[in-house]
Amino acid sequence: MEIATGIRKKYPVPMIRRLPSYLRIIKSYSYGGIEYISATDIANELGYDSVKVRKDLALTGVCGKPRMGYKVDELIRAIRSIVGWDKNSEAVLVGTGCLGSALLGFTGFSRRGINFAAAFDVDPHKIGMTVHGHTVMPMRGMKNFITERKIEIAVLTVPADAAQETVDILVDAGIKGIWNFSPAILKVPARVVTQNENLMSGLAVFMVKMATESV
Amino acid sequence: MEIATGIRKKYPVPMIRRLPSYLRIIKSYSYGGIEYISATDIANELGYDSVKVRKDLALTGVCGKPRMGYKVDELIRAIRSIVGWDKNSEAVLVGTGCLGSALLGFTGFSRRGINFAAAFDVDPHKIGMTVHGHTVMPMRGMKNFITERKIEIAVLTVPADAAQETVDILVDAGIKGIWNFSPAILKVPARVVTQNENLMSGLAVFMVKMATESV
Numbered sequence: 001m002e003i004a005t006g007i008r009k010k011y012p013v014p015m016i017r018r019l020p021s022y023l024r025i026i027k028s029y030s031y032g033g034i035e036y037i038s039a040t041d042i043a044n045e046l047g048y049d050s051v052k053v054r055k056d057l058a059l060t061g062v063c064g065k066p067r068m069g070y071k072v073d074e075l076i077r078a079i080r081s082i083v084g085w086d087k088n089s090e091a092v093l094v095g096t097g098c099l100g101s102a103l104l105g106f107t108g109f110s111r112r113g114i115n116f117a118a119a120f121d122v123d124p125h126k127i128g129m130t131v132h133g134h135t136v137m138p139m140r141g142m143k144n145f146i147t148e149r150k151i152e153i154a155v156l157t158v159p160a161d162a163a164q165e166t167v168d169i170l171v172d173a174g175i176k177g178i179w180n181f182s183p184a185i186l187k188v189p190a191r192v193v194t195q196n197e198n199l200m201s202g203l204a205v206f207m208v209k210m211a212t213e214s215v
Numbered sequence: 216m217e218i219a220t221g222i223r224k225k226y227p228v229p230m231i232r233r234l235p236s237y238l239r240i241i242k243s244y245s246y247g248g249i250e251y252i253s254a255t256d257i258a259n260e261l262g263y264d265s266v267k268v269r270k271d272l273a274l275t276g277v278c279g280k281p282r283m284g285y286k287v288d289e290l291i292r293a294i295r296s297i298v299g300w301d302k303n304s305e306a307v308l309v310g311t312g313c314l315g316s317a318l319l320g321f322t323g324f325s326r327r328g329i330n331f332a333a334a335f336d337v338d339p340h341k342i343g344m345t346v347h348g349h350t351v352m353p354m355r356g357m358k359n360f361i362t363e364r365k366i367e368i369a370v371l372t373v374p375a376d377a378a379q380e381t382v383d384i385l386v387d388a389g390i391k392g393i394w395n396f397s398p399a400i401l402k403v404p405a406r407v408v409t410q411n412e413n414l415m416s417g418l419a420v421f422m423v424k425m426a427t428e429s430v
Contacts, residue, residue, distance in 0.1 A: 016423050020415035024375065024398060046400045084422035098320040098347075102313035112418060132313075153425070160239065177425045179418070183239055185261045193428050195421035199412070200235035203327060203394070206410035207299035208231050210368070210392045213408050 011082060015056045021046055022056070023079050030072045038069030083112075090117040091153035092146060094166055096126055096136050099181055100157030105132035114153065118145055122162070139169075146173035153177050160184040226297060230271045236261055237271070238294050245287045253284030298327075305332040306368035307361060309381055311341055311351050314396055315372030320347035329368065333360055337377070354384075361388035368392050375399040 025045045029037045039057055043050035057070060060078040064070045080086045091114050093100055103109075104119055119134045120142045121127065129136045137145070145151070154170045156163060156178055163184035170178060177193040180186055186194050240260045244252045254272055258265035272285060275293040279285045295301045306329050308315055318324075319334055334349045336342065341351045352360070360366070369385045371378065371393050378399035385393060392408040395401055401409050 011423060013420055016419050017413070017416035020413060020419050021398065021400060047402060048400075082423065083419040084426050085419075098317035102317035105313040108415070109418075112415070113422070114418070177421065179421050183235065185236060185263075187262060193421070193424045195417055195424060197414070197417045198232070198235060200323070200327070201232035202410055202412045203324075203329070204231050204235050204298040204300075205228055206392060206394050206408070207328070208226060208297065209408045209410060211299050 011059060015059060016083065018048075018053075018056055019079050019083055022053070023076065023083075026072055026075050026079070030076060035072055036065070036069040037072050037075065038064070041069065085112040087113050088115060089113055089153050090115050090149060090151050091155055092117060092142065092151055093119045093134075093155045093157060094121075094139070094142070094170070095156065095158035095162070095182075096121045096123075096129075096131050097157060097159075100155075101131045103155060103157060103181075104134050114155075116155075117149055117151055118142075139166075143169050143173040146170065146175060151175065153179065156180045156182050156186075158182055226274060230274060231298065233263075233268075233271055234294050234298055237268070238291065238298075241287055241290050241294070245291060250287055251280070251284040252287050252290065253279070256284065300327040302328050303330060304328055304368050305330055305364060305366050306370055307332060307357065307366055308334045308349075308370045308372060309336075309354070309357070309385070310371065310373035310377070310397075311336045311338075311344075311346050312372060312374075315370075316346045318370060318372060318396075319349050331370075332364055332366055333357075354381075358384050358388040361385065361390060366390065368394065371395045371397055371401075373397055 022042055025042050026037055039054035040050045043053040057064070057075070060075065060082065062070050062074045062078045093104055093116050096104070096119050100119070104116060116134055119131060119136050120139050121136050122139045126136045127138050152175060154175045156166065158166050160183045163182040163186060167178060167186045167188060171188055171192055175192065178186060178188065180194055180196045183198055183200055185196070188194055237257055240257050241252055254269035255265045258268040272279070272290070275290065275297060277285050277289045277293045308319055308331050311319070311334050315334070319331060331349055334346060334351050335354050335357045336351050337354045342353045344351045367390060369390045371381065373381050375398045378397040378401060382393060382401045382403060386403055386407055390407065393401060393403065395409055395411045398413055398415055400411070403409055
């Protein structure tokens, strides 16, 4: 528990949220055959404050060289390691509606260590259908599948009113983390990690900004 | 400008992000024919701290009655007004890949005042196709469409490397706000509002939590 708190302190959430953007820029340098990148380079590409970028990069543990910057390969390795994209994890996706299907089709997940082992749905019409190469399986088989395959990650794209009952099955099956795209707030035991992506929160902020900031 | 800052101060972003969840709970009370709801009710439903909920609700300007709570209808009206879901805005969606198509199919937007007037794509194979009732139109017609229809909102679901050139067209056409689902950080004039939804940021936080918190 103390170790966990330590690691979370080491990498503040806002810094973690910026890492994928950094990685995208650094990789574009790597593809371009450029060996070094500076905090200022990254800051300029993203329109960020370079002091903030420098602080974030310092937390990665990679040391920059004066007037050269950071070695591109080292930074890529360090960031991928922090965000766990250098490992491979199997995941299940539950709820193959529009958003669930979109996520199944997103090729970027496998590059980031997430491989969908199966997709589940309650709708009998969807069972057996193939969505972006994944056959939709019936929800009743989900618990055994997760337990037998020792799957740790679930991506939840069911409607709000089906979320908690689905989560109860996932928790019962031994899932360790739920990436929640349903608008529901999930009740899970302390040992289970949840990460909520509430699109409507983003829309609310966007609309308030539109009402107050746009000219 | 001062007014804008004032309104933004009045509603802090974390509070705005919570409003859609509050609204969902309050509406479920309304559907159930319940007239009053307390901050504690909402807090319990969402697993939030009730002091935080009470502070947020106070900012809506709705007054609660002692031992009764807030009038459900008044709260719904106030929250919908704050987040602008009581108005109707036309929007364009650009990029009809997996995520773009999913967003076009999400029926919840119209209830929240966002109506897709058109969907655009560069892919000639997609032009003319119907995605969830919207005909995909060629990108070259986008600028005129936006200008003629006086459309203020664009939902951006193009790949990162196409983002900035698309945004330049949108800005040129007079768009006022861009809800950006591409991983790119957009360069726009100060008058244009952007709201970035970077899925990969959420994934990064989720994976770090998994590595440090799950047991």
